[in-house]
Amino acid sequence: MTRTPVNVTVTGAAGQIGYALLFRIASGQLLGADVPVKLRLLEITPALKAAEGTAMELDDCAFPLLQGIEITDDPNVAFDGANVALLVGARPRTKGMERGDLLEANGGIFKPQGQAINAHAADDIRVLVVGNPANTNALIAQAAAPDVPAERFTAMTRLDHNRALTQLAKKTGSTVSDIKRLTIWGNHSATQYPDIFHATVAGKNAAEVVNDEKWLAEEFIPTVAKRGAAIIEARGASSAASAANAAIDHVYSWVNGTPEGDWVSMGIPSDGSYGVPEGLISSFPVTVKDGQYEIVQGLEINEFSRTRIDASVKELEEEREAVRSLGLI
Numbered sequence: 200m201t202r203t204p205v206n207v208t209v210t211g212a213a214g215q216i217g218y219a220l221l222f223r224i225a226s227g228q229l230l231g232a233d234v235p236v237k238l239r240l241l242e243i244t245p246a247l248k249a250a251e252g253t254a255m256e257l258d259d260c261a262f263p264l265l266q267g268i269e270i271t272d273d274p275n276v277a278f279d280g281a282n283v284a285l286l287v288g289a290r291p292r293t294k295g296m297e298r299g300d301l302l303e304a305n306g307g308i309f310k311p312q313g314q315a316i317n318a319h320a321a322d323d324i325r326v327l328v329v330g331n332p333a334n335t336n337a338l339i340a341q342a343a344a345p346d347v348p349a350e351r352f353t354a355m356t357r358l359d360h361n362r363a364l365t366q367l368a369k370k371t372g373s374t375v376s377d378i379k380r381l382t383i384w385g386n387h388s389a390t391q392y393p394d395i396f397h398a399t400v401a402g403k404n405a406a407e408v409v410n411d412e413k414w415l416a417e418e419f420i421p422t423v424a425k426r427g428a429a430i431i432e433a434r435g436a437s438s439a440a441s442a443a444n445a446a447i448d449h450v451y452s453w454v455n456g457t458p459e460g461d462w463v464s465m466g467i468p469s470d471g472s473y474g475v476p477e478g479l480i481s482s483f484p485v486t487v488k489d490g491q492y493e494i495v496q497g498l499e500i501n502e503f504s505r506t507r508i509d510a511s512v513k514e515l516e517e518e519r520e521a522v523r524s525l526g527l528i
């Protein structure tokens with residue numbers, strides 16, 4: 200193996216998502232089966248010992264692609280030379296909370312991490328924010344990293360995308376691989392809008408196959424949008440393995456591209472497309488080629504979709520105002 204290893208930084212490495220994520224990164228599922236990686240694990244000081252335990256287990260897997268593990272509580276060390284940064288470390292919500300309730304608690308984590316990325320990361324750094332509220336935390340990190348191109352800061356809505364795929368497959372008696380071009384718009388929150396109007400099921404328009412607007416409005420959308428809360432209710436803890444899986448999917452697509460004829464959902468800085476104010480980190484349908492993502496253009500947005508996209512974007516604007524008034528951006 201002669202390739203230079205890719206430096207992957209994971210924050211919150213000792214947490215539940217971290218535990219589900221690190222082994223998959225080290226086995227080659229994040230970047231590719233032939234890409235060696237070096238892991239940097241960032242944790243708060245009291246959790247360093249637990250992170251060391253995870254690192255011992257990673258060693259014990261003897262992953263051929265894993266070329267080193269460094270554990271630290273210093274963001275300046277963690278992001279030094281980082282090519283990929285997965286910002287997972289943050290407090291999860293518990294029963295009865297909305298993700299936005301975490302803004303103040305978690306917002307403070309992402310400003311110093313953005314500053315450390317700005318000062319130390321590699322020129323090709325790509326950042327995925329998983330910690331909630333993911334879109335606005337990504338905005339905070341991005342604002343603190345003015346020397347990094349803004350489009351390198353993204354937020355995870357791939358879990359919502361995957362959730363929507365399965366719900367639609369169940370409803371239509373198809374498999375997830377039959378479904379293409381599904382979109383999550385807006386915020387990774389209860390206002391998000393999973394859109395099937397441009398999706399296809401085995402080549403046929405999904406909305407026509409479903410032909411049931413009541414199901415769409417009263418079952419599909421709320422099930423996908425409130426799935427995080429349903430997992431918390433059932434498991435007593437927020438989603439972990441499925442969140443880690445979505446983080447793997449997000450970065451893999453970003454680095455390796457999307458298949459011809461399909462797209463994925465990513466929370467990315469808006470360029471004003473589809474009436475989403477420029478700069479907000481909002482979920483869009485994107486295709487990826489040669490490591491660059493592009494928003495899918497020219498989709499017709501009907502009234503049903505417009506109202507829902509606007510509601511989610513309004514919430515993102517309110518979150519941006521809230522972090523502005525907290526001095527975080």
Ligand SMILES: NC(=O)c1ccc[n+]([C@@H]2O[C@H](COP(=O)([O-])OP(=O)(O)OC[C@H]3O[C@@H](n4cnc5c(N)ncnc54)[C@H](O)[C@@H]3O)[C@@H](O)[C@H]2O)c1
Pocket residue numbers: 210211212213214215216217241242243246287288289290291292308328329330331332333355356358359387437438439442
């Ligand atoms: N975007 C999504 O789809 C999605 C899905 C699931 C969970 N989440 C979010 O991901 C976050 C992590 O969830 P989890 O279940 O792994 O939580 P967890 O509590 O199990 O782990 C979080 C870890 O982050 C660490 N941490 C806290 N502050 C830190 C800092 N400043 N630097 C580095 N590490 C720090 C903690 O010590 C802990 O080990 C939560 O905010 C959760 O809501 C997002």
Ligand SMILES: O=C(O)C[C@H](O)C(=O)O
Pocket residue numbers: 291292298331358426427428430437438442
């Ligand atoms: O819902 C949560 O708080 C966790 C996560 O964002 C999820 O969607 O499962």
